[in-house]
Amino acid sequence: MKTIYPLFTLLILIAAPGYSKLSVITTTTDLRNLVEEVGKENVSVEAIAKGTQDPHFIEAKPSFMVKASRADLVISVGMDLEIGWLPSIIQGARNPSIQHGKKGFLEVGLLVEPLEVPKGAVSRAEGDVHPFGNPHVTLDPIRAGEIAGKIAERLGELDPPHLVQYATHAKAFQTLMASRTKEWKQRVAKSGVKSAVTYHKTLTYFLDRFEIQNPAILEPKPGIPPTSSHILDVIRLIREKNISLVLVENFFDPTVTDKIKNDIPALRSKTVAVSVDGRPGVRTLGELYESLIQVIEGKE
Amino acid sequence: MTPVTKIKIFAVFALILAAQESQAIAHHNAAPGSQAANPVIGANFLGLYLRGPKLPQDSKQVPHNGFSLQESEFSFSSDVDPYFKASAVFSVAQENGQSEFSISPEEVYFETLSLPWVNLRVGKFKAAFGKQNSLHTHAYPFIDSPLINQQLFGAEGLNEVGASAAVLIPASWFIEIIAQTFTTRNEALFNSPNSGDLGGLLHLKNLWDLNDDITFEAGLSGVLGTNSADQTASVCGADLTLKWRPASGGKYKAVSFTTEFLYGKRKEIKDSDSGLSAEKITGLASWLQYQFAERWWAQGRVEKAYGISQFPGSANDFKVSTLLGFFPSEFSGLRMQYDFHNLASNTTDHTLGLQYIISIGAHPAHAY
Numbered sequence: 001m002k003t004i005y006p007l008f009t010l011l012i013l014i015a016a017p018g019y020s021k022l023s024v025i026t027t028t029t030d031l032r033n034l035v036e037e038v039g040k041e042n043v044s045v046e047a048i049a050k051g052t053q054d055p056h057f058i059e060a061k062p063s064f065m066v067k068a069s070r071a072d073l074v075i076s077v078g079m080d081l082e083i084g085w086l087p088s089i090i091q092g093a094r095n096p097s098i099q100h101g102k103k104g105f106l107e108v109g110l111l112v113e114p115l116e117v118p119k120g121a122v123s124r125a126e127g128d129v130h131p132f133g134n135p136h137v138t139l140d141p142i143r144a145g146e147i148a149g150k151i152a153e154r155l156g157e158l159d160p161p162h163l164v165q166y167a168t169h170a171k172a173f174q175t176l177m178a179s180r181t182k183e184w185k186q187r188v189a190k191s192g193v194k195s196a197v198t199y200h201k202t203l204t205y206f207l208d209r210f211e212i213q214n215p216a217i218l219e220p221k222p223g224i225p226p227t228s229s230h231i232l233d234v235i236r237l238i239r240e241k242n243i244s245l246v247l248v249e250n251f252f253d254p255t256v257t258d259k260i261k262n263d264i265p266a267l268r269s270k271t272v273a274v275s276v277d278g279r280p281g282v283r284t285l286g287e288l289y290e291s292l293i294q295v296i297e298g299k300e
Numbered sequence: 301m302t303p304v305t306k307i308k309i310f311a312v313f314a315l316i317l318a319a320q321e322s323q324a325i326a327h328h329n330a331a332p333g334s335q336a337a338n339p340v341i342g343a344n345f346l347g348l349y350l351r352g353p354k355l356p357q358d359s360k361q362v363p364h365n366g367f368s369l370q371e372s373e374f375s376f377s378s379d380v381d382p383y384f385k386a387s388a389v390f391s392v393a394q395e396n397g398q399s400e401f402s403i404s405p406e407e408v409y410f411e412t413l414s415l416p417w418v419n420l421r422v423g424k425f426k427a428a429f430g431k432q433n434s435l436h437t438h439a440y441p442f443i444d445s446p447l448i449n450q451q452l453f454g455a456e457g458l459n460e461v462g463a464s465a466a467v468l469i470p471a472s473w474f475i476e477i478i479a480q481t482f483t484t485r486n487e488a489l490f491n492s493p494n495s496g497d498l499g500g501l502l503h504l505k506n507l508w509d510l511n512d513d514i515t516f517e518a519g520l521s522g523v524l525g526t527n528s529a530d531q532t533a534s535v536c537g538a539d540l541t542l543k544w545r546p547a548s549g550g551k552y553k554a555v556s557f558t559t560e561f562l563y564g565k566r567k568e569i570k571d572s573d574s575g576l577s578a579e580k581i582t583g584l585a586s587w588l589q590y591q592f593a594e595r596w597w598a599q600g601r602v603e604k605a606y607g608i609s610q611f612p613g614s615a616n617d618f619k620v621s622t623l624l625g626f627f628p629s630e631f632s633g634l635r636m637q638y639d640f641h642n643l644a645s646n647t648t649d650h651t652l653g654l655q656y657i658i659s660i661g662a663h664p665a666h667a668y
Contacts, residue, residue, distance in 0.1 A: 020660055050512065052548040057630075059545065061668050062474035063509045069417070069468055085373075088665045091385075094468050095415045101382070124631060124660075223629060224596055253594075 555621025
């Protein structure tokens, strides 16, 4: 009889879904942090891309398929950001619950207002253009808050007993981001920085939120590495528009700015994290936005 | 080119252009509708320039000295319904010994979407044998496939009509078992006289993440079926792959090392020229791929093959290849390859190859 009790307890634990956490896989570390903020102790979450990797180009390692095979929910940005690798992972996972159209699959990018949606026909002659708009939506704290709300809704559908908790946590995150955005805007205004050059159009949503112009990109076209003639054009533009700051996303080669700094010694050029875990000390979206604001202020 | 071939090629192009147009409209408007259900369509165009003293000058031979249109691949894929996905790759390539091009279905199959842990596939597909055989031409690590693969499976690889089950085993690492049964039409390995004969294949694939930067893969494969002598033909193989791509800075550097061993036994098969036994063939190919800049790769391959059928029982084939690849974007590539080939007849050969690879439309991710 004594041997039956532990077995009975084990069976109950296995059979009772309420005792197990929701298993969530996200494509990026930013989305992972949003799930952490919303799901807290009721979810376990892992990201596929590292914060130091370019999310456009992730290799579809079979180990990701193993993780996705056990997931209750896969959350991606969509907007073709992960088009080159996520479909292979989803198919290789052999998990019917996370297929497109199922509750276990959520694309969040198009649930918020997109920027840079191309007008007219899309051609690869223009580089790696995203037909649905710029996919780096989580770089805007307000849109990140909206996405947290969408994640809360889906977590609530999959785990109804904690629906209210998820909604409450999402609301708290939105409120925090709204209040911090006001503070960050004041600090950006005080810094006097009105425009910045970036390597790729990764920071579009962040710069748009904080009303910083982005008149030049180091890539001649999205996804095409900088050329000497294009760098000369950028230098000319920096001089014309009196731009004082170049931001290089952490997965790109920062040495491309050496020529620009030689020509314009007063220019500040910084390599910045553009994802959670993009560098030590950036473990949340709040810390990510704060680190970017500090770079703009010249404190880093 | 015969009128029938012309009509076939025209029909394929018309279908592709019509679907591409509607697909572009669907993408542009980003609106769900009837066009959103169109298949995803892509095409790869491969061209070659070869120069080698032993290559034929006759442009009807494949391969031959000079320029050639190596292959064009047209791919279509789409979810059929909530249960199945269908994929097709049609290849347009020159027939050996002719100046004409022909269309052949390289892969045409449907597979399950809604089964847990297992993927079932029915149709024509590349057999899941080792690393090289399941690749399409545009994804080959080198311009050509290893000698032993060419000898055992033919120039186009082992590619048959049948059914496949790929099971993901629940474990802490990636472990997959693939069981396949298919026709035995492959001319190099089987060429079975009976259309009802079925071959069988088993493939075991393991992959471990040693850390965030390094993966190690080990695979075992075995295939058997009936050959032209109505006897058993079998091949077994083993493959190992070590890949390094750092999580930080991985856009600019990566290394991959693969080694693949194949052992083939084809009962009562004789060499067509010499009449000597060509039953047993063994070969090993090892290659290193080094990405040294965002768009540049340097590669090397060493091969050894025993019992290549042209010269059975004599010395071994030994081949060394080096390759330099430049990829302006993920949709275009230029590769230059030099081969030194010490043939089993104790003569040597040198070949220089230049290749372009162009992709338009959708381009599904290559297998890791």
